[in-house]
Amino acid sequence: MSQPKKRRRPESEEERFLAAYDSAEFPHPSVAVDVVLLTAAESSLHTVLLRRDGHPHRGKWALPGGFVGMRESLEEAVDRVLAAKAGIEGVFTEQLFTFGAPDRDPRTRVISVAYYALVDHGRLTAACPGNGDVRVARLDVPWPGLEGGGVLATDRDGASLSLAFDHDVILGTTVKRLRGKLDYAPIGFELLPQRFTLRQLQAVHEAVLGRTVNKDSFRRRMLASGLVVATGKREEGVLHRPAELFRFTRSPRA
Amino acid sequence: MSQPKKRRRPESEEERFLAAYDSAEFPHPSVAVDVVLLTAAESSLHTVLLRRDGHPHRGKWALPGGFVGMRESLEEAVDRVLAAKAGIEGVFTEQLFTFGAPDRDPRTRVISVAYYALVDHGRLTAACPGNGDVRVARLDVPWPGLEGGGVLATDRDGASLSLAFDHDVILGTTVKRLRGKLDYAPIGFELLPQRFTLRQLQAVHEAVLGRTVNKDSFRRRMLASGLVVATGKREEGVLHRPAELFRFTRSPRA
DNA sequence: TGAATAGTGTCTATAAGACAATATCCC
């Protein structure tokens, strides 16, 4: 990576000076993080969107985001954004992709490192009531499998939410990534509360994949994976035979 | 800073704030691209490394990299780096990960967007003879499967090459990514010349995966995938029955 | 008792791994 410039540098002190000089001499892009805060409910994925107050894209809906401080890691910036703009802390996050097209922000050059965060629906609706300038929007993914592309965001009342910048592509990239990781990484559990039924886990998988999955095979795979442990408890308040509640465990048989 | 965006004037407090922030009031991190230029040969992965001429990490070996220009996309920066530092053009590249730890470069804050590039071994050795300050180093991956971690680089004469910055982690992240993508994305072909035998393709897969793969099953999967087409030609100059040469095709039946 | 979903057992089709047999080159 990284030589600021090809120059002579006999001394380490001069090296530092030159580096500092170079840093100020040329303009640098701004670096931001944008966070796709996802959850699953009602057979669909949902994400948090904020209405833009100013130009550009005034009135459109954007992902929570913010600029990266000079002494702040990318993950620290993500945690800060999640806490400040969505009131959420301590959730699973992972880097998604870096979007750097020179004209993606009309104001100036902004390179955005996108992350996604996964949280269970109950916790998200508790933190984000979903009205005013903060909404929990339903995502409609108009492409199958790993084809990729943009997505559509829909408000609770069915109204379409117009997305700012390239955020429809960021959301689509998130869905594509999750679909690819779902059957080898334990990410489905991050979208559910601590205790869940296998039917709920299947519904989460179906929401991510955008298709139905075979119930029998899904149960077998999950139970054989060793990633789920029966709690002995059962769900309550349902009008049929209650299903057993499981919890996620990283270490089988611990 | 530069580019006075015409006819867009700040209309809100936030807009004014952001405009000021973006301009020059706060320092911005430097943004660089680092490129893992990979190939496969002799049952191992190999990558291009450059000896650092100056501090920090003087004498250690680094990935080809460079800063991203203000009007340049990330991919343009990658192509520029590949052409300037390795003499390679028009190869398959894909974004890997963005490394942004505040102290990863002791001089100043440098956020590096890492890419990997895949090229066949013949083309790489033609462009990079592999002596002097540019080497084609063998990669030894000391972890199995998708566990992840750093890697070791070894020169042709068996000498260990000490890696600069966090470049061992960048290389390890590349290998992990390739292992994950190998059996659902057509990346093995990028590491081979246009015409290849199935045994060569298998050797590439084994180099990436770091383990042997079942020959029969591999042949069946490749032939059933529709991604390889027989050319009718056979390899020459081998001291055994020559294998049929195949080529890669994105569109089966074309 | 009936509706609805949970959970179990079994059969079949498909893909992977193992392995034997034959083919084709160079020496």
Added chain:
DNA sequence: GGGATATTGTCTTATAGACACTATTCA
């Protein structure tokens, strides 16, 4: 012919999908 690898065919095993059947709750 001998050595070496390519290529084909068959058998076994593991897994996914399909489907029938039983279990358990509430209305």
